[in-house]
Amino acid sequence: MRPRLPLNALRAFESSARHLSFTRAALELNVTQAAVSQQVRSLEDRLGATLFKRLPRGLAITDEGRALLPVLTDAFGRIENVLKQFEGGHFHEVLTVGVVGTFAVGWLMPRLKRFREQHPFVELRLLTNNNLVDLAAEGLDVAIRFGDGVWPATHNVLLLDAPLNVLCTPRIAKRLAVPSDLAREILLRSYRADEWDKWFEAAGLEPWPVNGPVFDSSRLMVEAAVQSAGIALAPPRMFVRELQTGLLACPFDTEVKTGSYWLTWLKSRRMSPAMQVFRNWILDEAGNEAAYRGGDDS
Incomplete structure (x- = not known):
């Protein structure tokens, strides 16, 4: 069985390969240039492969070194990310x-x-x-x-x-005595086209065409209702704050679950x-x- 490779030698190689320099790797790892060179030589001996070509000015990584580098860079990066997540023990x-x-x-x-x-x-x-x-x-x-x-x-x-229910400003709610009064109002719509039809049926009304603006977000649609742009059909439990502060009112008890x-x-x-x-x-x-x-x- 192949013996385990020493972590220091792997770290020395990875740093040297990124910098293409034993000297710069030594500065990064806070050791001597000779120690880095010795660690890399030890790793090459264990692998039976040359990882660098030693040049008069720096290093050139070999094909074997290129194969090893991305694996080590990823591994050391993941270790570093995990260690960063420790704080205060x-x-x-x-x-x-x-x-x-x-x-x-x-x-x-x-x-x-x-x-x-x-x-x-x-x-x-x-x-x-x-x-x-x-x-x-x-x-x-x-x-x-x-x-x-x-x-x-x-x-x-x-x-x-x-469940969905009618939401509008208190001022608009005052003119809604019964559900059929909605026929005189601008009804805001979500991208789910059948929601108003389902609410009409739950309220005992024959559905009619709704032509108000369409929104891709209930939050945005209800904000339009707060600004008196029309009447929204949305889940009241997601707008408790607006109902409690009087920005919105819920004039009817009819709810429909979609x-x-x-x-x-x-x-x-x-x-x-x-x-x-x-x-x-x-x-x-x-x-x-x-x-x-x-x-x-x-």
Whole structure:
């Protein structure tokens, strides 16, 4: 069995190959030039291969050296990145979360301080989206999505139901005595074309054509409603702050469920400690909210 190669010799070669100089490598590694040269010579002897051509002015890397260099550079880089995550004797793990913008602002953001206090050694990186997400391509550890939870490539755990209802300014709400009064108003639409039809049916109305502006984000659509641009159909539980401060009103009790929020991660991905911590935390938060409200909103 081939003996293990010494780490110092590998480090000496990698640094020398990047600088094409034993002298510069010695400065980087804080050793003498002779020590670097000796380490590289020892590595060549063990491998039975010449890694450098010694020139009057510097070094020229051989084909064998070129084959070895990228592997070592990647390995040392990964080791360095992991070591950087240690601080104060604790391991800091980065967790990249993709999240629907409406959920991020309306539900997750008010709770992030609590997560940080409970799990200070998990560094969250949040990337918002409009529900179009590719976990593998985007380098996401987990994603929070809206829909029916049927995504075959991922594990999908229900977080919250989010039924839709009418949201508008209090001034507009005063002229809405019954649902049919909506026929005289500008109704804002999401990219899901059938949402208003489903709400009309739940309210006992015959659907009619809705011609208001279309938005690719519920957050943006509701902001338009706050600015009196029309009436939105969105999940009230994602806009609690606006409702509590009087920026918005919810004039009717009728709700319609078109989807829920789900925590998802790739089936091909083994859960890291940070992923497990985040999963447990967010499920506890969602469960606590459901208990406070007296159950699910379905």
